[in-house]
Amino acid sequence: MSRTVYLNGQYLPESEAKVSIFDRGFLMADGVYEVTSVLDGRLIDFDGHAARLERSLKALDMASPVGRDELLEIHRELVRLNGIEEGMIYLQITRGAPGDRDFVFPDPAETPPTIVLFTQNKPGMADAPAARTGIRVITIDDLRWHRRDIKTVQLLYPSMGKMMAKAAGADDAWLVEDGKVTEGTSNNAYIVSGGRIITRELSHDILHGITRKAVLRFAREAQMEVEERAFSPEEAKSADEAFITSASTFVMPVVEIDGTPLGDGKPGPVARRLREIYLEESRAAAI
Amino acid sequence: MSRTVYLNGQYLPESEAKVSIFDRGFLMADGVYEVTSVLDGRLIDFDGHAARLERSLKALDMASPVGRDELLEIHRELVRLNGIEEGMIYLQITRGAPGDRDFVFPDPAETPPTIVLFTQNKPGMADAPAARTGIRVITIDDLRWHRRDIKTVQLLYPSMGKMMAKAAGADDAWLVEDGKVTEGTSNNAYIVSGGRIITRELSHDILHGITRKAVLRFAREAQMEVEERAFSPEEAKSADEAFITSASTFVMPVVEIDGTPLGDGKPGPVARRLREIYLEESRAAAI
Numbered sequence: 001m002s003r004t005v006y007l008n009g010q011y012l013p014e015s016e017a018k019v020s021i022f023d024r025g026f027l028m029a030d031g032v033y034e035v036t037s038v039l040d041g042r043l044i045d046f047d048g049h050a051a052r053l054e055r056s057l058k059a060l061d062m063a064s065p066v067g068r069d070e071l072l073e074i075h076r077e078l079v080r081l082n083g084i085e086e087g088m089i090y091l092q093i094t095r096g097a098p099g100d101r102d103f104v105f106p107d108p109a110e111t112p113p114t115i116v117l118f119t120q121n122k123p124g125m126a127d128a129p130a131a132r133t134g135i136r137v138i139t140i141d142d143l144r145w146h147r148r149d150i151k152t153v154q155l156l157y158p159s160m161g162k163m164m165a166k167a168a169g170a171d172d173a174w175l176v177e178d179g180k181v182t183e184g185t186s187n188n189a190y191i192v193s194g195g196r197i198i199t200r201e202l203s204h205d206i207l208h209g210i211t212r213k214a215v216l217r218f219a220r221e222a223q224m225e226v227e228e229r230a231f232s233p234e235e236a237k238s239a240d241e242a243f244i245t246s247a248s249t250f251v252m253p254v255v256e257i258d259g260t261p262l263g264d265g266k267p268g269p270v271a272r273r274l275r276e277i278y279l280e281e282s283r284a285a286a287i
Numbered sequence: 288m289s290r291t292v293y294l295n296g297q298y299l300p301e302s303e304a305k306v307s308i309f310d311r312g313f314l315m316a317d318g319v320y321e322v323t324s325v326l327d328g329r330l331i332d333f334d335g336h337a338a339r340l341e342r343s344l345k346a347l348d349m350a351s352p353v354g355r356d357e358l359l360e361i362h363r364e365l366v367r368l369n370g371i372e373e374g375m376i377y378l379q380i381t382r383g384a385p386g387d388r389d390f391v392f393p394d395p396a397e398t399p400p401t402i403v404l405f406t407q408n409k410p411g412m413a414d415a416p417a418a419r420t421g422i423r424v425i426t427i428d429d430l431r432w433h434r435r436d437i438k439t440v441q442l443l444y445p446s447m448g449k450m451m452a453k454a455a456g457a458d459d460a461w462l463v464e465d466g467k468v469t470e471g472t473s474n475n476a477y478i479v480s481g482g483r484i485i486t487r488e489l490s491h492d493i494l495h496g497i498t499r500k501a502v503l504r505f506a507r508e509a510q511m512e513v514e515e516r517a518f519s520p521e522e523a524k525s526a527d528e529a530f531i532t533s534a535s536t537f538v539m540p541v542v543e544i545d546g547t548p549l550g551d552g553k554p555g556p557v558a559r560r561l562r563e564i565y566l567e568e569s570r571a572a573a574i
Contacts, residue, residue: 007308018305019313021294021403026306027379028442029316060447090388092314100407101377103442103449103473116308120387145444146430154441155315155390157432160347162390186390
């Protein structure tokens with residue numbers, strides 16, 4: 001079945017959703033995005049994603065083409081039109097399509113931003129088999145630009161990282177800079193040592209994960225100890241357990257790093273418990 | 288007059304040239320580009336650009352959708368159709384538009400690359416007034432990813448850099464990493480001290496400029512001394528002169544760095560002479 005997607009005010013069949021070759025998203029990666037999950041046909045942490053979107057746009061001197069309420073309405077309409085029970089909604093806003101290519105930003109009065117949203121139907125996403133077996137990661141150099149807190153579409157290196165992981169027989173890659181893990185290719189990274197949850201502190205170096213924020217709050221509410229600091233691949237390999245978080249994987253246990261199994265090589269109790277809490281609380285708060 | 292552009296085998300009016308929202312160039316900056324200049328209706332250093340394009344594609348595990356001869360034919364046809372005497376031809380190849388968004392590369396057998404070319408008409412480009420007055424640059428931190436030798440469309444930061452320069456009343460920005468200048472936002476950077484031309488050596492840190500290569504060859508042929516090594520902004524500010532090179536600016540004198548005038552604040556003799564030689568030799572070799 002063909003999806004219905006949203007593009008600049010219109011709901012269209014996906015095959016008709018096209019942008020100009022002069023769109024700055026296409027020519028210069030001048031755009032930002034968000035991915036919001038859907039469970040039980042409702043949106044998970046919509047307001048967190050809407051707030052981060054505003055932050056990304058502001059960092060790039062871009063105005064949002066839609067307010068929070070209209071954005072919510074578009075998300076809900078796409079869920080309805082495409083009959084999504086479990087899945088994701090991808091949203092991208094670019095600086096629009098001026099008539100030509102130029103490094104200088106176009107005048108926003110003459111060039112409106114491009115906004116596109118589409119759904120990804122993922123039945124069974126919350127009950128993903130990978131959550132029961134855990135995933136394996138490799139570590140690779142972090143070669144990305146230095147404003148990873150802005151959620152831009154400059155995703156070539158994360159995509160290359162995923163391919164390096166695949167080539168190594170693993171599921172994902174953790175990025176390493178100055179001897180410390182920054183994050184995963186499209187997720188935040190955590191280890192658990194002596195009962196403490198350790199994850200890198202927020203800065204320009206990592207994405208300010210919406211799922212990260214929620215998970216750390218739930219962990220603290222459950223009296224778990226959280227330490228926000230960087231850790232090395234070596235420390236990670238000797239940790240009791242590890243996991244990642246993202247909007248689409250929720251909390252996903254990591255059972256192997258660079259071929260070294262963690263603990264007994266199975267998903268750890270902290271990751272499993274946090275996944276349970278996250279899914280329960282998020283479903284309850286979904287809109 | 289509407290331009291005729293080239294998109295995936297077709298010559299189209301520019302307003303009809305559109306790509307799918309699922310194009311990986313649009314969603315993930317998964318694409319490379321080249322800009323070739325046109326003087327006297329002929330292509331400058333076409334084979335240099337074609338060779339670098341192959342190199343960029345190979346670095347990203349992408350196949351070229353067209354061979355060298357077909358690429359040349361497309362360039363020439365666009366020059367003809369759009370009546371370009373002086374200007375540029377922009378070329379971009381992306382990993383194509385699979386049916387959905389995924390960090391994993393699509394199977395190239397199922398997803399052909401996207402190829403787009405368009406012209407930019409710039410009458411008087413070779414006789415640019417800026418070449419007579421020189422340009423002013425500021426220095427900013429180099430926050431780009433670490434494979435600048437691959438000419439990808441991840442141009443958000445260079446674009447931001449150009450805006451920072453504009454806001455500071457300058458023309459362009461030189462990027463600084465670990466205390467040394469890497470290059471300009473879309474050009475290679477040079478200083479001249481004691482008669483020696485100094486420019487950063489080739490590595491993953493900078494673009495392997497096609498114009499850089501030609502200019503250094505011409506400089507050596509003219510018995511000028513060339514030193515390929517990094518220099519600091521401080522060294523640059525106390526240099527006798529400075530300049531940049533790129534396909535579209537050729538050799539462009541720099542007369543001010545961070546508000547500090549170089550020498551007498553006018554284009555220096557080495558930059559002026561190199562521009563002259565470059566234009567003369569390039570016109571003679573154009574195809």
